Amino acid sequence: MTVPERRVRGTHARRRFDLRATTVTFGLAAIVLILVGWVVRMAFDVAERRPAWVLVLVLGAATACLLRLRARKRNSAARAALRPTDALAVATATTLDELEDGQAARGAEHPRGEETTLVVPTRYEELSPDEFEEAIAGLCRRDGCTEVEVVGGAGDLGADVLAVAPDGRLVVIQCKRYSDDNKVGSQDLQRFGGTCFTVHEADVAVLVTSTDFTAPAVEYAERSGILCVDGERLRDWCEGTGPAPWELLPSEEDGTEPADRALW
Incomplete structure (x- = not known):
């Protein structure tokens, strides 16, 4: 009697611990934290010495944000206005075509060179x-x-x-x-x-x-x-x-x- 062979599921290879990569990662994170802290400290020092500069920077940042938001709204409004503008253009073109057709029809009914009839008054x-x-x-x-x-x-x-x-x-x-x-x-x-x-x-x-x-x-x-x-x-x-x-x-x-x- 033949015994069927069981397939052995492959196990995922475990990722080896890389001490060098971990050390570099933590080192970069520490440098970033040091830089952020230094920038924050400098900002507080400047705020204490030059409060007007801080106010100007804050206002400038707020203005930039508002302008960006307004630009987005204008772009969205412009995109929304394209639809009625296109519809108006189509309607105008249709109206002009109808007017030209009407003028052509009137020209066919009354061709140029035909003498006009003048109503003669009796007195x-x-x-x-x-x-x-x-x-x-x-x-x-x-x-x-x-x-x-x-x-x-x-x-x-x-x-x-x-x-x-x-x-x-x-x-x-x-x-x-x-x-x-x-x-x-x-x-x-x-x-x-x-x-x-x-x-x-x-x-x-x-x-x-x-x-x-x-x-x-x-x-x-x-x-x-x-x-x-x-x-x-x-x-x-x-x-x-x-x-x-x-x-x-x-x-x-x-x-x-x-x-x-x-x-x-």
Whole structure:
């Protein structure tokens, strides 16, 4: 009969006692204790002799600790703020994309170069002065003027509408929305003539009214080079059966003389 062999568990080898290592360890520990005691004693001596220095050192150490804690808090706050900042950036980008898509859609519905429809009022006399100025500015835009601006109001110095004609000339227009029994007189033309060329440096000066002009007003306009547009010719201009005012006053490059520089 064969007897099974028992395995003998290996025993851990005991670590031998090293006298040299133990001596070195205790020696270093003693040196450290001596140094610590010497530093503490020196600190007490300095505290007795120079208490102000101790206070400064303590305050400096406390300040350094506070600054370190604050820096940690700022870093944590900055990390926490990154999340809402990223979300805001994403939302802004999404909004900009939507706006661009909306502008593209509107551009597709109303492509450039398409003529705008101008609502023609049945009677200019029924408009308010501000509405009358806006209507004249709309006619300028319709007929190809750029940089059209309504500037009428206090301190306008006689100019109600400013525009740049298709040929590049500056058009200065004064608007007079009067009732049927009121005509534009020579005083109105004189006030406008005193500023349209010297102050506004107009290439084409136009006075537009919803009614008519007096004879002295037309005479002054002929002498000063102001174009007068009465109610009848305003309706022709609006309906497209008559020319725009700046078309009656040729530019210097044309080399032709206008047939009538005043009332047309």
